[in-house]
Amino acid sequence: MTAYILRRLGYAIFVVWGAVTIIFIVMRFVPGDPATALLGPTATPDQIEATRTRLGLDRPLVVQYLRYMMNAIQLHFGDSYRLGGSAIGHVIDRLPATLLLAVSSTGFAVLLGFPMGVLAARSPGKAFDRLVSRISLVGQALPTFWTGIMLVLVFARYLQLLPSAGATSWQHLVMPTVALGLPFLSIVVRLVRSGLLDVLNENYVQVARSKGLTENGVVYRHAVRNMLLPVVTVVGLQLGALIGGAVIVETVFAWPGVGRLLINAIQNRDFPVVQATTALMAAVFVVMNLVVDITYTWLDPRVRVVGDH
């Protein structure tokens, strides 16, 4: 088990290294160079030259890369051009708001999607099942930013029930949660439904039925327990993906998270913040995948045995 975790941890570090390297490569394609971007269009050639030397841009690419990696290991991505102070500091300040949004969307999707999937699977092909299938097909096609705007249109503009932007009360969390959570809800419904349908055909379920257990007993004591694992895995992996999706939703609702910070930084060409944001989001995503992976191993003894050898 320990060897397995160490191996997974080593691989996660490799993946984060790769992601940070990709960010370095992409940033080389910024038109002009960081010195020009930092100083703005009014800078004289002498000033640009001096800044290039200060930032190390006159050194060979390999030296620049090594310097960048050394800094990245210490979570140093430079100072924000626009906001002042360390770029990573701004990102860490904004991270809790994004995590809150991701967690509440996950809660919304699971608490609503799980019972819907179970009910649909208990009467496959019936009206409720067909309705749920249609809803989940549409739900997966919803672009979160458009859903968000439509929610604002109905619940903020016309009904005036909820605030359209900001983050000062729990009411502010409702619409971003729904907008971000709806596609995820559809995934959960589909997953639970098909997982349960598969399990209900298994022999041990037939045995439970033939023992005379009630259908509720069969479904909740035997079937649901055994389809839980894949669902938990996907939910965990989706939590990471939601952090990516939050970027756009935060822009719609002026939610003060990492995503809005990133979009503002892009508009201001504040590249240290752009680098710090994407690097940290990738790292958080990888860590979440790692946690899901290890939890899965811990929950499923079969994987544990294989992992030890």
Next chain:
Amino acid sequence: MSDASINGQPNVGKAVSSRRHSRLTPLFAAAVPALLFVVAAIVGPLLLPYDAVNVNIGDRLLPPGSATGTGETAWLGTDRLGRDLLAQIIAGARVSLLVGSVTVLVAGTVGTILGITSGYFGGALDNVVMRLADIQLAFPSILLAILIAAVIGPSVSNVIITLSITRWVKFARVIRSATLAAKERDFVHAARALGASHGRVLSRHVFPFTLTSLLVIATVEFGLVIIAEAGLSFLGLGTPPALPSWGLTIASGRDYLSSAWWISALPGFALVVVVVSVGSLGDRLRDYLDPHLRHG
């Protein structure tokens, strides 16, 4: 079989009662809305040209069905500069469908070639490709697209480049696992034993085996790509402002939600219709090509 679109074509499947034919009907039914948009995108601009520069302040923010100053009808209303929204949505369909199909083609080709060769040959190539895929998957999908698009700037070809870079991974992974399954089949061993070259085995035996997976994943990815394109354009990182796309139009209507809801609502509705249509085409394609997977 309660689809309205199926009821609309009572003759299909009646004359030819072969099972194959009747099983194809749901495929066509699912594709109809998307095909309508394809037709609209091709011939629409000829009938109803959209001119981004043709501003008419007198006609601004007209609700759907209003008459414009020139006596024409704005069936879906007008935007903040008096431009016809229907023409704008049709022009946007062009962008979405173009970006969607070219990206799926590029990402699909690159992903298939890398997936099939790394699955078949294994070894160092497989290692490099799959490690690269893992690293790319360290980014939540839209995040890498935002990063690249922010650096290379807004244009249609840049959106295609950006989304192709972020989307090849899915194709490569799916095709690789299909290739691994094909590799162990007797027909592949037989072809090799009969002296067929690796190139021939790959193109004539392994590739056809992966085709089902490829078609299904292509429909799924098409929907994801046009949603991603709209998202990038919504953020101002996709298509340039002069070229109307659904994402841009939705963004431009945000300031007029109270007075002109249709500007934001209708292009998004068009987007959802296309994605649902392609998505259900994918579902039914999977059922059609692989009946074992059918549920309830």
